[in-house]
Amino acid sequence: MRIVIADDAVLLRAGLEHLLTEAGHEVVAAVGDATTLLSAVREHRPDLAVVDVRMPPTFTDEGVRAATLIRSQDPEVALVVLSQYVEERYASELIADSPRGLGYVLKDRVADVEDFLGVVEEVGSGGTRLDPEVVQQIFVRSRRRRTLEGLTPREREVLALMAQGRSNQAIAETLFVSPGSVEKHISSLLTKLDLPPVDGENRRVMAVLRYLESEEK
Missing domain, CATH: 1.10.10.10 (Winged helix-like DNA-binding domain superfamily/Winged helix DNA-binding domain)
Structure with a gap:
């Protein structure tokens, strides 16, 4: 697959690029902020983008907002979103329309190389992979909302x-x-x-x- 990587952490970005290249994928761009990510996706039209939730300048939700924009503008681009913590609201927003071609993974899972590459392959093929902790949080939040209703x-x-x-x-x-x-x-x-x-x-x-x-x- 042709892949764009977006993460402000230089070492992680380089590590992901090496990992994906060794697995036979083509990393067409590796960037450190959301604005450059959007430009890279428009320019290269990748099969998949690996995106960090929090990026410059505020390190809050720039990455996931960019991912949401990519999903609305070019739904053919698969997305693997990386997050340091469980932030189920962002995952819920991303899967609101369709979970197809979407992965939401906690960063510490990337250490399991085989599993992470499996996520990339599955999501790139149109599948869905959500971190178990994220799924649990979405379920709890949904259950509480239904109770209030x-x-x-x-x-x-x-x-x-x-x-x-x-x-x-x-x-x-x-x-x-x-x-x-x-x-x-x-x-x-x-x-x-x-x-x-x-x-x-x-x-x-x-x-x-x-x-x-x-x-x-």
Whole structure:
């Protein structure tokens, strides 16, 4: 395959280039930032791009944003995304339209040369390979979102106010209901969120964390 590599770490970039070349692939470009990556893909029209999630200048999500743009502009280019940590939101965004020709791998997996080359071959052939840890995180996030969808509109209002740090009395005053009614809504939503009483665990805090996770973009 004809491959473009994008990673700001010079040693890793060189290592990947050597590894892929030894495996019989042609590395047509090896770059260190997202802007140059996009230019290289336009120029060389590779079969596959290996892209780091975080690259200059801010080292946040430049790489994955470039990968998303490549996927929308030229879906025939397969993508293997490398990440230092599990960042399932990025993986979810990439597979939203189609998982075909997509790999999302944690960087420490690259040390297993045979496995990494297998990922490249499979993804380049139109397959999908997601790191097991990423799959688990996507599943957990999806399950929590589905659980929140089971709340009534009033329960979501109560939970949103809880997330703002409001007391039961303050929530009651805001929603023009009685404190007893607020307590019933809280009890109901805690049950629906599968947060039974557990020693040493603050159910209210856990519920707020679930809410905040569901609101992340």
